[in-house]
Amino acid sequence: MIKSIQKFSVSLFLCAFVFNSYLYSLKPERIYKAVPSDYGVIYREVSFYTKDSLKLKGWFIPAQDTSKIANDLIGRVIPVPKELKPEPRKYTLIDSTQRPTIIICNGDAGNMTQFIFYGYHFFTKGYNVFLFDWRGFGESSDWKIDENKLCYAEFIDDYDAAIDFVKKQPEVDPSKIGVMGFSTGAYLSFAIAAKRNDISAYAGRALMTSFNDLLKILKDIFPDRNFVAPENYPEKLLPINAAKKVKIPVFLIVGENDNRTPVWMSERIFNLLQGPKELLIVPKAEHGGIKGPEFISYPEFFEKVLVFFDKYLK
Numbered sequence: 001m002i003k004s005i006q007k008f009s010v011s012l013f014l015c016a017f018v019f020n021s022y023l024y025s026l027k028p029e030r031i032y033k034a035v036p037s038d039y040g041v042i043y044r045e046v047s048f049y050t051k052d053s054l055k056l057k058g059w060f061i062p063a064q065d066t067s068k069i070a071n072d073l074i075g076r077v078i079p080v081p082k083e084l085k086p087e088p089r090k091y092t093l094i095d096s097t098q099r100p101t102i103i104i105c106n107g108d109a110g111n112m113t114q115f116i117f118y119g120y121h122f123f124t125k126g127y128n129v130f131l132f133d134w135r136g137f138g139e140s141s142d143w144k145i146d147e148n149k150l151c152y153a154e155f156i157d158d159y160d161a162a163i164d165f166v167k168k169q170p171e172v173d174p175s176k177i178g179v180m181g182f183s184t185g186a187y188l189s190f191a192i193a194a195k196r197n198d199i200s201a202y203a204g205r206a207l208m209t210s211f212n213d214l215l216k217i218l219k220d221i222f223p224d225r226n227f228v229a230p231e232n233y234p235e236k237l238l239p240i241n242a243a244k245k246v247k248i249p250v251f252l253i254v255g256e257n258d259n260r261t262p263v264w265m266s267e268r269i270f271n272l273l274q275g276p277k278e279l280l281i282v283p284k285a286e287h288g289g290i291k292g293p294e295f296i297s298y299p300e301f302f303e304k305v306l307v308f309f310d311k312y313l314k
Helices: 002-007 014-021 112-123 154-167 184-195 211-221 239-245 263-272 300-313
Strands: 044-049 055-061 099-104 128-132 172-182 201-205 250-255 277-282
Touching: 044 154, 055 112, 055 154, 099 112, 099 154, 099 300, 112 128, 112 300, 128 154, 154 172, 154 184, 172 184, 172 300, 184 201, 184 239, 201 300, 239 263, 250 263, 250 300, 263 277, 277 300
Parallel strands: 099 128, 099 172, 172 201, 201 250, 250 277
Antiparallel strands: 044 055, 055 128
């Protein structure tokens, strides 16, 4: 197997390719370059609807062991060549226990394919994992995307729909829902943690403070770009305004050399939080790409996030 992988000139951090485009501009991909079954992962392909009747695509991945998963392919090969794909597996559960579930949301680029790698570190450790695509991303309903927008406020509606759907699934303990996001996904997940009372824990990497702070930084880095904040995004849900309302356990992670959402942003939010909280500053890590915290500090990054979720979700 290893020789076959080397033949295709891949590396552990191939899945980081999409994070190089995380510049706080919307760049959706409509085609899934890989799906969980390409790696021998058991999952359900699902659809659910937003309050404005858009259909969103998701993958529900139940807790499972690693015995029949192509563990040496996940995070290393995208797409998976036909000759390396494991045999399809029937959807079966470890047992009938309702389990804690971690919802991992996308950021501003790609689609949920790249998050199979992230989910792997949790669905092999006793958690269900739910991945989904925003409107206009992957196979979710069409939505006109302006690449200069930092995000759309409607993504919060998408997130709400995802959580409502997940809580109804028979595999899920609805009292133990965790959310996790990166970059744009970090502040959208934080907004969800602030507006809902059914989220038990939050983990976010590269959390901004506000659009105003972020736009000033992006203007210096990309003077030729005209980034704009969504006009209808609720001010009360911006991290700097929502932090005091978030009482659930929060784990903030940021790269020491992150120049887009600098350390001071995470520190400012951290100091405002009223509940259990942890802050991890990853030495030498940047905002994303192959120098993002999850890759500079692999596998310790995921081990620490797992310890956090184990503490508050199990």
